[in-house]
Amino acid sequence: MRKVLYILLVAMLSLPMMADKQFTLVLDPGHGGDDPGAIGKFSKEKDLNLKLALKVGELIGEKYPDVKVVYTRSTDVFIPLQQRADIANKNNADLFISIHTNAAESSSACGVETFILGTEKMDKNLDVAMRENAVIKLEADYQQTYQGFDPNSIDSYIMFELMQNSYMDQSLQFAEQVQKRFVGHLNREDRGVRQAAFWVLLKTACPSILFEMGFISNRDEEKFLNQPASIAQMANALVNAFGAYTHREAVKQGVVVKDTIPSQSVPVTDSEQLLQPHQSEAVGQPAQKIEAAPKTPTVFYAIQICAAKAPLATNDARLKGQVCDTIHVGEWIKYFTAPDPDRAKVAQKLPEFKALFPDCWIIKVER
Numbered sequence: 001m002r003k004v005l006y007i008l009l010v011a012m013l014s015l016p017m018m019a020d021k022q023f024t025l026v027l028d029p030g031h032g033g034d035d036p037g038a039i040g041k042f043s044k045e046k047d048l049n050l051k052l053a054l055k056v057g058e059l060i061g062e063k064y065p066d067v068k069v070v071y072t073r074s075t076d077v078f079i080p081l082q083q084r085a086d087i088a089n090k091n092n093a094d095l096f097i098s099i100h101t102n103a104a105e106s107s108s109a110c111g112v113e114t115f116i117l118g119t120e121k122m123d124k125n126l127d128v129a130m131r132e133n134a135v136i137k138l139e140a141d142y143q144q145t146y147q148g149f150d151p152n153s154i155d156s157y158i159m160f161e162l163m164q165n166s167y168m169d170q171s172l173q174f175a176e177q178v179q180k181r182f183v184g185h186l187n188r189e190d191r192g193v194r195q196a197a198f199w200v201l202l203k204t205a206c207p208s209i210l211f212e213m214g215f216i217s218n219r220d221e222e223k224f225l226n227q228p229a230s231i232a233q234m235a236n237a238l239v240n241a242f243g244a245y246t247h248r249e250a251v252k253q254g255v256v257v258k259d260t261i262p263s264q265s266v267p268v269t270d271s272e273q274l275l276q277p278h279q280s281e282a283v284g285q286p287a288q289k290i291e292a293a294p295k296t297p298t299v300f301y302a303i304q305i306c307a308a309k310a311p312l313a314t315n316d317a318r319l320k321g322q323v324c325d326t327i328h329v330g331e332w333i334k335y336f337t338a339p340d341p342d343r344a345k346v347a348q349k350l351p352e353f354k355a356l357f358p359d360c361w362i363i364k365v366e367r
Contacts, residue, residue: 022066022067022068023064023066023067023068023094023095023246024067024068024070024091024092024093024094024095025060025067025068025069025070025093025094025095025097025242026069026070026071026072026087026088026091026093026095026096026097026206027053027056027057027069027070027071027072027097027099028053028071028072028073028084028088028096028097028098028099028200029046029049029050029052029053029054029071029072029073029099030045030046030049030098030099030100030101030210031045031046031049031078031100032046032049032050032073032075032076032077032078032079033046033076033077033078033079034078035078037049037100037101038101038102038103038216038217039103039216040103040216040217040222041219041222042222042226043216043222043225043226044216045100045101045103045216046076047076048101048213048216048225048226049099049100049101050073050074050075050076051231052099052213052231052234052235052238053071053097053099054071054074055231055232055234055235056097056099056235056238056239057069057071058235059235059236059239060239060242063239063243064242064243064246067246068091070087070088070091070093072084072087072088081199081200081203082199082203084098084200084204085199085200085202085203085204086203088204088205088206088208089203089204089205089206093204093205093206094206094207094246095174095206095207095208095242095245095246096201096204096206096207096208096209097208097209097211097238098198098200098201098208098209098210098211099211099213100210100211100212100213101212101213101214101215101216101225102212102213102214102215102216102217103215103216103217104215104217104218105217106217107217107218107219108218109215109217109218110189110214110215110218110220110221111188111189111190111191111214111215112179112182112183112188112189112190112191112211112212112213112214113179113191113192113193113194113212114175114178114179114192114193114194114209114210114211114212115175115193115194115195115196115198115201115209115210115211115212116168116171116172116175116193116194116195116201116208116209116210117168117171117195117196117197117198117201117202117208118168118195118196118197167205167206167207167208167359168307169304169306169307169359170207170359171201171207171208171209172193172307172332173207173245174207174209174241174242174245175193175209176193177241177242177244177245178209178211178237178238178241179192179193180241181237181238181240181241182234182237185237185240186233186234186237188214191212196210198210211238213225213234299341299364299365299366300339300340300341300364300365301339301340301341301342301343301346301362301363301364301365302325302336302337302338302339302340302346302362302363302365303336303337303338303346303349303350303353303357303360303361303362303363304334304335304336304360304361304362304363305318305319305320305322305324305335305336305337305353305356305357305360306318306319306335306357306359306360307332307333307334307335308332308333308335309332309333310333311326311333312333312335318335319335320356320357322337322356323337324336324337325337325339327365334363336363336365337353338353339365343362343364346362347362350362
């Protein structure tokens, strides 16, 4: 009997340990090496980007030790845009943050803005996209690597309109958290969340943003951005935004994001996003493969399948024939289905919906 028990014990200890998927954050300090980025009176963008990225990584390591932090660069070297995206993809990144410093012809331009991939108001943001994508031309074989894409040609940006980003909604959620903390907590000028055609965001297979911390062309902001105390404040704001975002995403993705240093500045009331409705209307046709559960009042869980800034037609391809309800959050209309007060029941339906909507997840709604 003892021999049998010993064999069983050895066998159990030899089995691989079951572990949760580790959350991977990729920090991308823009520019570097022979590419200085924007240049101010006494500093260069590449240096500011790196300082902030390293500080963010340091704070993430202290506050969220279970998060894997990957840098596209940790020293003053040039990394091609495609390689930056490749680094994120090879590491199965859960979130990608590209850190930059802005510049403008007007020395009075100031404030922070956060970009997600998109083509809305492309003409307005095209100059920013062209400036950031221009580093492509530092590569000898850029035409082959980037499939004929010319960062200085307006015609080349048409391709962005043809490519849907399945991570747009999550990217937007994180971008809004970033702006909220820089504007509300640090009192920075708010330039908003915008869409632009950035190659590095297009090729990154995860929620991603490009963050512009301020204007190096503005004398006052350049001084601010170069102060160690300012770098610490901005890093803390990004970490707080990360905390607010990931505590919602962790349950959806089955990843580990443990907060070892509780902070009152990171509001976490539930693992899912708590949505406050503006109005609700039923849209869509009866589902052919999946039947949505009846609506339930007050507080319930549901599966969000997509979001749009304008109401979608009943036969819109993005809905794929599903019966959906809507909820307004800011300027976005969230489309959800399968509502139920029991989260476990909604979770049981999630794999079925994942087959139709790979980017869907569970949300909590309070009416």
